[in-house]
Structure formats: structure tokens, C-alpha cells
Amino acid sequence: MNFDxxxxxxxxxxxxxxxxxxxxxxxxxxxxxLKVIATDPGSVKxxxxxxxxxxxxxxxxxxxxxxxxxxxxxx
Amino acid sequence: xxxxxxxxxxxxxxxxxxxxxxFILASTAAALxxxxxxxxxxxxxxxxxxxxxxxxxxPLGNPGMPMKMPxxxxxxxDINWNIPNxxxxxxxxxxxxxxxxxxxxxxxxGVATIPELRELCQEAEVKFIACQMTVELFGFEHSDFIDGxxxxxxxxFFEFAGETDICLFI
Numbered sequence: 174m175n176f177d178x179x180x181x182x183x184x185x186x187x188x189x190x191x192x193x194x195x196x197x198x199x200x201x202x203x204x205x206x207l208k209v210i211a212t213d214p215g216s217v218k219x220x221x222x223x224x225x226x227x228x229x230x231x232x233x234x235x236x237x238x239x240x241x242x243x244x245x246x247x248x
Numbered sequence: 249x250x251x252x253x254x255x256x257x258x259x260x261x262x263x264x265x266x267x268x269x270x271f272i273l274a275s276t277a278a279a280l281x282x283x284x285x286x287x288x289x290x291x292x293x294x295x296x297x298x299x300x301x302x303x304x305x306x307p308l309g310n311p312g313m314p315m316k317m318p319x320x321x322x323x324x325x326d327i328n329w330n331i332p333n334x335x336x337x338x339x340x341x342x343x344x345x346x347x348x349x350x351x352x353x354x355x356x357x358g359v360a361t362i363p364e365l366r367e368l369c370q371e372a373e374v375k376f377i378a379c380q381m382t383v384e385l386f387g388f389e390h391s392d393f394i395d396g397x398x399x400x401x402x403x404x405f406f407e408f409a410g411e412t413d414i415c416l417f418i
Contacts, residue, residue, distance in 0.1 A: 186358040188276040192368055195279035213358075226280045 174233065174244050177205040183212045183240070190216050191223050194245065198229060201247050206232065209243045216241050254412040255282045258405070261418065262291030264303040264347060264362065265313075269418050270295070271365035277414075278372035286369075287405045289379035292418075293386065296378055296393045300363055304347040308336050318352035370396060377404060 180197050182190035190211045197207055209220070217234060220243045224231035232244040255277045259270040270286050277284045288296050294303055307313045315329040336342050354361065360368070370376070380399045383390070390399065398404075409415050 184358045186360075188272050188279070189358070189360050192275055192279050192372075196371075223280065 174208075175206065176208040176244060177201065179208045180210070182209055182216075185211065186213050187215050187219065191219055194220075194223065195227075198245070198247050203247055205247050207245045207247065209245065211241045211243070212239055213241075216243075220245070253277075253280075253282045254408070254414075255284045256405070256409040256412045256415045257284075257286045258415075258417045259286050259288045259292035259295060260290050262294035262303070264305040264350065266418070267295045267303055267362045268365070271362065271369055273416065274374045275365055275368045275372055278369065278374050282413075284369075284372075285375040285377060285408050287377045287379065287409075290382050293378060293382055293388060293393075295362070295366070296376060296397055298392065298394055300366075303362060304343050305350045306343045307331075307346050308333055308343070315346070315349075316353070318349055318356050366394075370394075375408075 178197060178201060180193055182193055185193070190209065190213055194207065194209055201207060211220075213219075217236070220231060220234060220241075223229070224245060228248040230246040230248070232246055233242075235242045255274070257270050257274060259267075261267070270292075274284045274286050294300075305313070307315055315331065316327065317325055317329075319325070339345075351361075376394075376397045378393060378397050378399050380401055383399065390397075
């Protein structure tokens with residue numbers, strides 16, 4: 174999937190992946206896509222909840238081994 | 249603008265472990281678009297000090313706290329050092345030792361530090377209000393606290409709390 178920016182949130186625990194994501198999205202423009210890689214197992218539910226509450230669209234959420242990859246389109 | 253959700257937190261505890269919930273919830277709420285305020289009162293004022301080294305964690309009288317080592321092989325880390333309270337209280341510097349070990353565990357787990365979370369809250373425009381009455385009661389000066397703190401009383405808290413969607417006492 175195409176993306177405009179990538180955020181490495183590996184090794185970070187709640188709530189840092191969400192906070193860093195929010196901060197990175199703030200620097201982006203509407204419609205751009207952010208790729209986030211995390212290792213926090215809680216992030217799967219958290220990113221879905223983040224997207225639902227902020228209106229940013231979670232394009233995909235995937236798990237591979239102990240890594241979770243999210244694609245988020247900025248509102 | 250009035251569609252914006254609001255969260256108010258009263259932070260009353262002054263230990264390292266209890267500093268986490270207010271800052272985690274406030275920073276996350278801000279990231280989700282909430283307008284957020286924390287009212288710091290009594291021991292919660294410790295969290296606003298410029299020097300946060302006074303925030304400690306005590307296993308004494310805290311049966312819920314696992315006492316595990318943050319280093320060494322797995323079998324060693326898995327041991328829960330169940331030291332009786334009466335013994336803990338006799339060891340000089342026991343709280344400082346427990347705090348050092350806890351901070352190492354926090355770092356090992358990729359959990360943010362309190363100074364880091366506090367800064368993230370401030371960046372996200374979480375409003376910090378210190379209870380002026382307890383500031384005076386405990387003999388603090390405004391200069392003991394970080395910049396950007398406002399000072400007020402219970403009425404100040406309710407002015408915002410009355411408009412909130414979520415209000416927490418921690």
C-alpha cells in the first residue's frame with residue numbers, strides 16, 4: 174500500500190504509539206496516508222478506537238509475527 | 249466548537265505509580281480530541297514539581313505490587329521477592345531501591361517516563377491547575393512548579409468539570 178509517511182513505534186508501550194501517531198498526523202495534510210509499525214499487542218484495539226474517535230480512517234490493520242502494521246488516512 | 253468532548257481529572261496521589269493514570273489518560277484523551285484539564289490537589293501536587301525525583305513507589309503496605317528484578321536471566325526475573333512488611337520497613341533506602349528497580353522495569357517495557365508523559369500533556373494543551381489551598385498548606389512556592397500551571401480552587405475546578413463528558417478522581 175502507498176503511504177506518505179512512516180512511523181516506527183516498535184518497542185513503545187501504551188499510550189506512546191497513539192500519541193506519536195497523533196503528533197505525526199498533525200504534521201501531515203488531509204488525505205495523506207501514515208504507516209505505523211508497532212509491537213504493543215494492545216495497539217490493535219487502540220488504533221481502531223483512535224480512528225473511530227478522531228475520524229481518521231484506518232485503511233488496514235495487519236499482524237505479522239509480533240509486529241502490527243497500520244495504515245491511517247488523515248481526515 | 250461545543251461538540252468537543254471534555255475530560256476533567258482530579259489527581260490526588262503523590263507516588264510514581266499513581267502519577268501514571270492521570271498523565272496517560274489526559275495525554276490520550278487530548279490525542280483523541282478531548283479538551284482536558286487536570287486539577288492537582290494534596291499529594292498530587294508532587295506531579296507538578298520541576299524536580300520529579302521525589303516521586304517514588306513503595307512496596308510497603310502494598311500487597312498488590314509484584315517485587316521482581318528487572319535484570320538477569322528469565323528464571324531470576326520471574327522470582328517474586330515476597331519480603332515481609334516488617335523487614336521492608338527496617339531496611340534503610342528500601343523505597344529508593346524499589347523505585348530504582350521500578351524505573352528500570354518501566355524502561356525495559358517501553359513505557360514512557362513521567363517527565364515524558366507530562367511534557368506530552370503540555371504539548372497537547374492539557375490544562376494543569378494546582379489547588380492553591382494545598383500549595384499553601386504544604387508550604388510550596390509557585391516557583392517549585394513547572395511553567396504553565398494555573399492556580400485555583402474548588403470553584404475553578406467545577407467551572408470546567410460541570411461541562412465535561414468524563415470526570416475522574418484519581
